[in-house]
Amino acid sequence: MKRIACVVVLVAAVALVWVAAPAISQPKVVKIGDLGSKVGVFEGYGKYQTMGIQMAVEELNAKGGVLGHKIEIISEDDETKPAPAVRKAEKLILQDDVKLLVGVVSSGATMAVMDVTKKHKTIHWNSVSCAEFMRTTKFHKYYFSNQPDSRMQANGLARYIVDKMGKRVYIFYTDYAMGKSDGRQFKTALEKLGGDVVGVAGAPLDTKDFSPWFGAIN
Structure with missing residues:
Protein backbone atom coordinates (compact mmCIF):
# COMPACT_ATOMS: atom_id res chain seq x y z
CA MET A 1 0.00 0.00 0.00
CA LYS A 2 2.89 2.37 0.68
CA ARG A 3 4.09 1.94 -2.90
CA ILE A 4 0.60 2.61 -4.26
CA ALA A 5 0.46 5.76 -2.14
CA CYS A 6 3.80 6.85 -3.65
CA VAL A 7 2.39 6.32 -7.15
CA VAL A 8 -0.70 8.37 -6.34
CA VAL A 9 1.37 11.24 -4.93
CA LEU A 10 3.83 11.28 -7.85
CA VAL A 11 1.13 11.01 -10.51
CA ALA A 12 -0.80 13.83 -8.87
CA ALA A 13 2.32 15.98 -8.56
CA VAL A 14 3.22 15.57 -12.23
CA ALA A 15 -0.33 16.38 -13.28
CA LEU A 16 -0.41 19.47 -11.08
CA VAL A 17 2.83 20.80 -12.57
CA TRP A 18 1.58 20.18 -16.09
CA VAL A 19 -1.87 21.69 -15.74
CA ALA A 20 -0.38 24.75 -14.05
CA ALA A 21 0.88 25.78 -17.51
CA PRO A 22 -1.04 28.45 -19.48
CA ALA A 23 -4.56 27.32 -20.38
CA ILE A 24 -3.84 27.33 -24.12
CA SER A 25 -1.28 24.54 -23.66
CA GLN A 26 -3.20 22.41 -21.20
CA PRO A 27 -4.23 18.95 -22.44
CA LYS A 28 -7.62 17.54 -21.52
CA VAL A 29 -5.87 14.34 -20.51
CA VAL A 30 -2.47 13.97 -18.83
CA LYS A 31 -0.68 10.89 -20.18
CA ILE A 32 1.62 8.63 -18.17
CA GLY A 33 3.98 6.08 -19.69
CA ASP A 34 4.18 2.61 -18.13
CA LEU A 35 7.37 0.99 -19.44
CA GLY A 36 8.20 -2.42 -18.01
CA SER A 37 8.82 -6.11 -18.60
CA LYS A 38 5.61 -7.75 -19.80
CA VAL A 39 7.25 -11.07 -20.71
CA GLY A 40 10.41 -12.90 -19.72
CA VAL A 41 12.33 -13.29 -16.47
CA PHE A 42 10.99 -10.04 -14.96
CA GLU A 43 7.42 -10.46 -16.17
CA GLY A 44 6.07 -10.53 -12.62
CA TYR A 45 7.68 -7.22 -11.70
CA GLY A 46 6.38 -5.60 -14.87
CA LYS A 47 2.84 -6.78 -14.27
CA TYR A 48 2.84 -5.56 -10.68
CA GLN A 49 4.17 -2.20 -11.84
CA THR A 50 1.28 -1.88 -14.29
CA MET A 51 -1.25 -2.95 -11.67
CA GLY A 52 0.08 -0.36 -9.21
CA ILE A 53 -0.14 2.46 -11.74
CA GLN A 54 -3.65 1.40 -12.75
CA MET A 55 -4.81 1.41 -9.13
CA ALA A 56 -3.35 4.87 -8.54
CA VAL A 57 -4.85 6.33 -11.71
CA GLU A 58 -8.25 4.78 -11.05
CA GLU A 59 -8.24 6.35 -7.58
CA LEU A 60 -7.35 9.78 -8.95
CA ASN A 61 -9.78 9.65 -11.87
CA ALA A 62 -12.61 8.51 -9.60
CA LYS A 63 -12.15 11.78 -7.73
CA GLY A 64 -12.29 13.83 -10.90
CA GLY A 65 -8.64 13.63 -11.89
CA VAL A 66 -6.20 16.40 -11.03
CA LEU A 67 -7.70 19.89 -11.28
CA GLY A 68 -10.30 18.41 -13.58
CA HIS A 69 -7.80 16.68 -15.84
CA LYS A 70 -8.10 12.92 -16.23
CA ILE A 71 -5.03 10.68 -16.23
CA GLU A 72 -4.41 8.18 -19.04
CA ILE A 73 -1.93 5.29 -18.95
CA ILE A 74 -0.04 4.13 -22.04
CA SER A 75 1.79 0.83 -21.48
CA GLU A 76 4.74 -0.60 -23.41
CA ASP A 77 6.89 -3.72 -23.07
CA ASP A 78 10.64 -3.06 -22.70
CA GLU A 79 11.40 -6.76 -23.36
CA THR A 80 13.93 -6.58 -20.49
CA LYS A 81 16.52 -5.29 -22.98
CA PRO A 82 18.16 -1.85 -23.35
CA ALA A 83 17.53 -1.36 -27.10
CA PRO A 84 13.76 -2.06 -27.04
CA ALA A 85 13.48 -0.06 -23.82
CA VAL A 86 15.04 2.98 -25.51
CA ARG A 87 12.78 2.64 -28.57
CA LYS A 88 9.66 2.36 -26.43
CA ALA A 89 10.73 5.27 -24.20
CA GLU A 90 11.27 7.48 -27.26
CA LYS A 91 7.88 6.42 -28.60
CA LEU A 92 6.09 7.17 -25.33
CA ILE A 93 7.71 10.60 -25.01
CA LEU A 94 7.75 11.80 -28.63
CA GLN A 95 4.65 10.15 -30.12
CA ASP A 96 2.36 9.60 -27.15
CA ASP A 97 3.43 12.81 -25.37
CA VAL A 98 3.61 11.29 -21.88
CA LYS A 99 4.57 13.68 -19.08
CA LEU A 100 5.79 10.98 -16.69
CA LEU A 101 7.61 7.75 -17.49
CA VAL A 102 7.40 4.98 -14.90
CA GLY A 103 9.91 2.11 -15.16
CA VAL A 104 11.80 0.13 -16.03
CA VAL A 105 12.46 -3.17 -14.27
CA SER A 106 15.92 -4.27 -15.43
CA SER A 107 18.82 -2.08 -14.31
CA GLY A 108 20.52 -2.50 -17.68
CA ALA A 109 17.43 -1.19 -19.46
CA THR A 110 16.97 1.56 -16.89
CA MET A 111 20.50 2.80 -17.50
CA ALA A 112 19.69 3.25 -21.20
CA VAL A 113 16.28 4.84 -20.58
CA MET A 114 17.75 7.38 -18.15
CA ASP A 115 19.67 8.88 -21.07
CA VAL A 116 16.38 9.26 -22.95
CA THR A 117 14.48 10.93 -20.11
CA LYS A 118 17.40 13.27 -19.48
CA LYS A 119 17.60 14.21 -23.16
CA HIS A 120 13.88 14.97 -23.41
CA LYS A 121 13.58 16.49 -19.91
CA THR A 122 10.88 14.00 -18.99
CA ILE A 123 10.11 13.09 -15.38
CA HIS A 124 11.27 9.53 -14.80
CA TRP A 125 10.20 7.48 -11.80
CA ASN A 126 12.16 4.27 -11.27
CA SER A 127 9.89 1.49 -10.06
CA VAL A 128 12.21 -1.43 -9.33
CA SER A 129 15.83 -1.07 -10.51
CA CYS A 130 18.49 -0.81 -7.79
CA ALA A 131 21.98 -0.54 -9.35
CA GLU A 132 24.05 2.22 -7.75
CA PHE A 133 24.69 4.16 -10.99
CA MET A 134 21.17 5.58 -10.77
CA ARG A 135 22.30 7.78 -7.90
CA THR A 136 25.84 8.38 -9.20
CA THR A 137 27.00 8.53 -12.82
CA LYS A 138 23.54 8.34 -14.44
CA PHE A 139 21.59 10.52 -12.03
CA HIS A 140 19.78 13.58 -13.44
CA LYS A 141 17.33 16.13 -12.11
CA TYR A 142 14.28 14.56 -13.79
CA TYR A 143 14.87 11.19 -12.13
CA PHE A 144 13.11 9.96 -8.96
CA SER A 145 13.18 6.65 -7.10
CA ASN A 146 11.76 5.16 -3.93
CA GLN A 147 14.06 2.13 -4.18
CA PRO A 148 17.12 1.51 -1.98
CA ASP A 149 20.12 1.15 -4.29
CA SER A 150 22.66 -1.67 -4.19
CA ARG A 151 24.98 0.23 -1.82
CA MET A 152 22.24 0.60 0.80
CA GLN A 153 21.22 -3.04 0.48
CA ALA A 154 24.82 -4.26 0.59
CA ASN A 155 25.66 -2.32 3.74
CA GLY A 156 22.70 -3.77 5.62
CA LEU A 157 23.22 -7.33 4.38
CA ALA A 158 26.97 -7.31 5.04
CA ARG A 159 26.46 -6.14 8.62
CA TYR A 160 23.86 -8.85 9.24
CA ILE A 161 26.04 -11.63 7.80
CA VAL A 162 29.17 -10.62 9.71
CA ASP A 163 27.25 -10.27 12.97
CA LYS A 164 25.03 -13.35 12.66
CA MET A 165 26.63 -15.83 10.27
CA GLY A 166 30.39 -15.37 10.05
CA LYS A 167 33.04 -13.55 8.04
CA ARG A 168 33.93 -16.11 5.35
CA VAL A 169 31.68 -15.45 2.36
CA TYR A 170 31.40 -16.65 -1.24
CA ILE A 171 29.64 -14.03 -3.38
CA PHE A 172 27.35 -15.40 -6.07
CA GLY A 202 28.14 -14.80 -11.55
CA ALA A 203 25.44 -16.75 -13.40
CA PRO A 204 23.42 -15.57 -16.41
CA LEU A 205 20.12 -13.90 -15.62
CA ASP A 206 17.92 -16.74 -16.87
CA THR A 207 19.91 -19.58 -15.24
CA LYS A 208 17.79 -22.39 -13.82
CA ASP A 209 20.46 -25.01 -13.07
CA PHE A 210 23.10 -23.76 -10.63
CA SER A 211 24.85 -27.10 -10.09
CA PRO A 212 27.97 -26.12 -12.12
CA TRP A 213 28.86 -23.61 -9.40
CA PHE A 214 28.27 -25.85 -6.37
CA GLY A 215 31.78 -27.32 -6.43
CA ALA A 216 33.50 -23.95 -6.29
CA ILE A 217 31.24 -22.72 -3.52
CA ASN A 218 31.85 -25.84 -1.40
Missing part, protein backbone atom coordinates in the same frame (compact mmCIF):
# COMPACT_ATOMS: atom_id res chain seq x y z
CA TYR A 173 25.49 -12.84 -8.17
CA THR A 174 23.26 -12.63 -11.23
CA ASP A 175 25.40 -11.63 -14.21
CA TYR A 176 23.72 -8.46 -15.46
CA ALA A 177 23.77 -4.76 -14.49
CA MET A 178 22.05 -4.93 -11.11
CA GLY A 179 23.56 -8.28 -10.14
CA LYS A 180 27.06 -7.02 -10.88
CA SER A 181 26.33 -3.87 -8.91
CA ASP A 182 25.04 -5.95 -5.98
CA GLY A 183 28.10 -8.20 -6.01
CA ARG A 184 30.54 -5.31 -6.24
CA GLN A 185 28.90 -3.26 -3.51
CA PHE A 186 28.48 -6.26 -1.20
CA LYS A 187 32.17 -7.19 -1.56
CA THR A 188 33.18 -3.64 -0.65
CA ALA A 189 30.82 -3.50 2.33
CA LEU A 190 31.87 -6.92 3.60
CA GLU A 191 35.59 -6.18 3.41
CA LYS A 192 35.11 -2.91 5.31
CA LEU A 193 33.67 -4.99 8.15
CA GLY A 194 36.61 -7.38 8.13
CA GLY A 195 34.89 -10.05 6.07
CA ASP A 196 36.84 -12.61 4.04
CA VAL A 197 35.58 -12.98 0.46
CA VAL A 198 36.74 -16.46 -0.53
CA GLY A 199 35.33 -16.35 -4.05
CA VAL A 200 33.13 -14.47 -6.51
CA ALA A 201 31.07 -15.82 -9.41
Whole structure:
Protein backbone atom coordinates (compact mmCIF):
# COMPACT_ATOMS: atom_id res chain seq x y z
CA MET A 1 0.00 0.00 0.00
CA LYS A 2 2.89 2.37 0.68
CA ARG A 3 4.09 1.94 -2.90
CA ILE A 4 0.60 2.61 -4.26
CA ALA A 5 0.46 5.76 -2.14
CA CYS A 6 3.80 6.85 -3.65
CA VAL A 7 2.39 6.32 -7.15
CA VAL A 8 -0.70 8.37 -6.34
CA VAL A 9 1.37 11.24 -4.93
CA LEU A 10 3.83 11.28 -7.85
CA VAL A 11 1.13 11.01 -10.51
CA ALA A 12 -0.80 13.83 -8.87
CA ALA A 13 2.32 15.98 -8.56
CA VAL A 14 3.22 15.57 -12.23
CA ALA A 15 -0.33 16.38 -13.28
CA LEU A 16 -0.41 19.47 -11.08
CA VAL A 17 2.83 20.80 -12.57
CA TRP A 18 1.58 20.18 -16.09
CA VAL A 19 -1.87 21.69 -15.74
CA ALA A 20 -0.38 24.75 -14.05
CA ALA A 21 0.88 25.78 -17.51
CA PRO A 22 -1.04 28.45 -19.48
CA ALA A 23 -4.56 27.32 -20.38
CA ILE A 24 -3.84 27.33 -24.12
CA SER A 25 -1.28 24.54 -23.66
CA GLN A 26 -3.20 22.41 -21.20
CA PRO A 27 -4.23 18.95 -22.44
CA LYS A 28 -7.62 17.54 -21.52
CA VAL A 29 -5.87 14.34 -20.51
CA VAL A 30 -2.47 13.97 -18.83
CA LYS A 31 -0.68 10.89 -20.18
CA ILE A 32 1.62 8.63 -18.17
CA GLY A 33 3.98 6.08 -19.69
CA ASP A 34 4.18 2.61 -18.13
CA LEU A 35 7.37 0.99 -19.44
CA GLY A 36 8.20 -2.42 -18.01
CA SER A 37 8.82 -6.11 -18.60
CA LYS A 38 5.61 -7.75 -19.80
CA VAL A 39 7.25 -11.07 -20.71
CA GLY A 40 10.41 -12.90 -19.72
CA VAL A 41 12.33 -13.29 -16.47
CA PHE A 42 10.99 -10.04 -14.96
CA GLU A 43 7.42 -10.46 -16.17
CA GLY A 44 6.07 -10.53 -12.62
CA TYR A 45 7.68 -7.22 -11.70
CA GLY A 46 6.38 -5.60 -14.87
CA LYS A 47 2.84 -6.78 -14.27
CA TYR A 48 2.84 -5.56 -10.68
CA GLN A 49 4.17 -2.20 -11.84
CA THR A 50 1.28 -1.88 -14.29
CA MET A 51 -1.25 -2.95 -11.67
CA GLY A 52 0.08 -0.36 -9.21
CA ILE A 53 -0.14 2.46 -11.74
CA GLN A 54 -3.65 1.40 -12.75
CA MET A 55 -4.81 1.41 -9.13
CA ALA A 56 -3.35 4.87 -8.54
CA VAL A 57 -4.85 6.33 -11.71
CA GLU A 58 -8.25 4.78 -11.05
CA GLU A 59 -8.24 6.35 -7.58
CA LEU A 60 -7.35 9.78 -8.95
CA ASN A 61 -9.78 9.65 -11.87
CA ALA A 62 -12.61 8.51 -9.60
CA LYS A 63 -12.15 11.78 -7.73
CA GLY A 64 -12.29 13.83 -10.90
CA GLY A 65 -8.64 13.63 -11.89
CA VAL A 66 -6.20 16.40 -11.03
CA LEU A 67 -7.70 19.89 -11.28
CA GLY A 68 -10.30 18.41 -13.58
CA HIS A 69 -7.80 16.68 -15.84
CA LYS A 70 -8.10 12.92 -16.23
CA ILE A 71 -5.03 10.68 -16.23
CA GLU A 72 -4.41 8.18 -19.04
CA ILE A 73 -1.93 5.29 -18.95
CA ILE A 74 -0.04 4.13 -22.04
CA SER A 75 1.79 0.83 -21.48
CA GLU A 76 4.74 -0.60 -23.41
CA ASP A 77 6.89 -3.72 -23.07
CA ASP A 78 10.64 -3.06 -22.70
CA GLU A 79 11.40 -6.76 -23.36
CA THR A 80 13.93 -6.58 -20.49
CA LYS A 81 16.52 -5.29 -22.98
CA PRO A 82 18.16 -1.85 -23.35
CA ALA A 83 17.53 -1.36 -27.10
CA PRO A 84 13.76 -2.06 -27.04
CA ALA A 85 13.48 -0.06 -23.82
CA VAL A 86 15.04 2.98 -25.51
CA ARG A 87 12.78 2.64 -28.57
CA LYS A 88 9.66 2.36 -26.43
CA ALA A 89 10.73 5.27 -24.20
CA GLU A 90 11.27 7.48 -27.26
CA LYS A 91 7.88 6.42 -28.60
CA LEU A 92 6.09 7.17 -25.33
CA ILE A 93 7.71 10.60 -25.01
CA LEU A 94 7.75 11.80 -28.63
CA GLN A 95 4.65 10.15 -30.12
CA ASP A 96 2.36 9.60 -27.15
CA ASP A 97 3.43 12.81 -25.37
CA VAL A 98 3.61 11.29 -21.88
CA LYS A 99 4.57 13.68 -19.08
CA LEU A 100 5.79 10.98 -16.69
CA LEU A 101 7.61 7.75 -17.49
CA VAL A 102 7.40 4.98 -14.90
CA GLY A 103 9.91 2.11 -15.16
CA VAL A 104 11.80 0.13 -16.03
CA VAL A 105 12.46 -3.17 -14.27
CA SER A 106 15.92 -4.27 -15.43
CA SER A 107 18.82 -2.08 -14.31
CA GLY A 108 20.52 -2.50 -17.68
CA ALA A 109 17.43 -1.19 -19.46
CA THR A 110 16.97 1.56 -16.89
CA MET A 111 20.50 2.80 -17.50
CA ALA A 112 19.69 3.25 -21.20
CA VAL A 113 16.28 4.84 -20.58
CA MET A 114 17.75 7.38 -18.15
CA ASP A 115 19.67 8.88 -21.07
CA VAL A 116 16.38 9.26 -22.95
CA THR A 117 14.48 10.93 -20.11
CA LYS A 118 17.40 13.27 -19.48
CA LYS A 119 17.60 14.21 -23.16
CA HIS A 120 13.88 14.97 -23.41
CA LYS A 121 13.58 16.49 -19.91
CA THR A 122 10.88 14.00 -18.99
CA ILE A 123 10.11 13.09 -15.38
CA HIS A 124 11.27 9.53 -14.80
CA TRP A 125 10.20 7.48 -11.80
CA ASN A 126 12.16 4.27 -11.27
CA SER A 127 9.89 1.49 -10.06
CA VAL A 128 12.21 -1.43 -9.33
CA SER A 129 15.83 -1.07 -10.51
CA CYS A 130 18.49 -0.81 -7.79
CA ALA A 131 21.98 -0.54 -9.35
CA GLU A 132 24.05 2.22 -7.75
CA PHE A 133 24.69 4.16 -10.99
CA MET A 134 21.17 5.58 -10.77
CA ARG A 135 22.30 7.78 -7.90
CA THR A 136 25.84 8.38 -9.20
CA THR A 137 27.00 8.53 -12.82
CA LYS A 138 23.54 8.34 -14.44
CA PHE A 139 21.59 10.52 -12.03
CA HIS A 140 19.78 13.58 -13.44
CA LYS A 141 17.33 16.13 -12.11
CA TYR A 142 14.28 14.56 -13.79
CA TYR A 143 14.87 11.19 -12.13
CA PHE A 144 13.11 9.96 -8.96
CA SER A 145 13.18 6.65 -7.10
CA ASN A 146 11.76 5.16 -3.93
CA GLN A 147 14.06 2.13 -4.18
CA PRO A 148 17.12 1.51 -1.98
CA ASP A 149 20.12 1.15 -4.29
CA SER A 150 22.66 -1.67 -4.19
CA ARG A 151 24.98 0.23 -1.82
CA MET A 152 22.24 0.60 0.80
CA GLN A 153 21.22 -3.04 0.48
CA ALA A 154 24.82 -4.26 0.59
CA ASN A 155 25.66 -2.32 3.74
CA GLY A 156 22.70 -3.77 5.62
CA LEU A 157 23.22 -7.33 4.38
CA ALA A 158 26.97 -7.31 5.04
CA ARG A 159 26.46 -6.14 8.62
CA TYR A 160 23.86 -8.85 9.24
CA ILE A 161 26.04 -11.63 7.80
CA VAL A 162 29.17 -10.62 9.71
CA ASP A 163 27.25 -10.27 12.97
CA LYS A 164 25.03 -13.35 12.66
CA MET A 165 26.63 -15.83 10.27
CA GLY A 166 30.39 -15.37 10.05
CA LYS A 167 33.04 -13.55 8.04
CA ARG A 168 33.93 -16.11 5.35
CA VAL A 169 31.68 -15.45 2.36
CA TYR A 170 31.40 -16.65 -1.24
CA ILE A 171 29.64 -14.03 -3.38
CA PHE A 172 27.35 -15.40 -6.07
CA TYR A 173 25.49 -12.84 -8.17
CA THR A 174 23.26 -12.63 -11.23
CA ASP A 175 25.40 -11.63 -14.21
CA TYR A 176 23.72 -8.46 -15.46
CA ALA A 177 23.77 -4.76 -14.49
CA MET A 178 22.05 -4.93 -11.11
CA GLY A 179 23.56 -8.28 -10.14
CA LYS A 180 27.06 -7.02 -10.88
CA SER A 181 26.33 -3.87 -8.91
CA ASP A 182 25.04 -5.95 -5.98
CA GLY A 183 28.10 -8.20 -6.01
CA ARG A 184 30.54 -5.31 -6.24
CA GLN A 185 28.90 -3.26 -3.51
CA PHE A 186 28.48 -6.26 -1.20
CA LYS A 187 32.17 -7.19 -1.56
CA THR A 188 33.18 -3.64 -0.65
CA ALA A 189 30.82 -3.50 2.33
CA LEU A 190 31.87 -6.92 3.60
CA GLU A 191 35.59 -6.18 3.41
CA LYS A 192 35.11 -2.91 5.31
CA LEU A 193 33.67 -4.99 8.15
CA GLY A 194 36.61 -7.38 8.13
CA GLY A 195 34.89 -10.05 6.07
CA ASP A 196 36.84 -12.61 4.04
CA VAL A 197 35.58 -12.98 0.46
CA VAL A 198 36.74 -16.46 -0.53
CA GLY A 199 35.33 -16.35 -4.05
CA VAL A 200 33.13 -14.47 -6.51
CA ALA A 201 31.07 -15.82 -9.41
CA GLY A 202 28.14 -14.80 -11.55
CA ALA A 203 25.44 -16.75 -13.40
CA PRO A 204 23.42 -15.57 -16.41
CA LEU A 205 20.12 -13.90 -15.62
CA ASP A 206 17.92 -16.74 -16.87
CA THR A 207 19.91 -19.58 -15.24
CA LYS A 208 17.79 -22.39 -13.82
CA ASP A 209 20.46 -25.01 -13.07
CA PHE A 210 23.10 -23.76 -10.63
CA SER A 211 24.85 -27.10 -10.09
CA PRO A 212 27.97 -26.12 -12.12
CA TRP A 213 28.86 -23.61 -9.40
CA PHE A 214 28.27 -25.85 -6.37
CA GLY A 215 31.78 -27.32 -6.43
CA ALA A 216 33.50 -23.95 -6.29
CA ILE A 217 31.24 -22.72 -3.52
CA ASN A 218 31.85 -25.84 -1.40
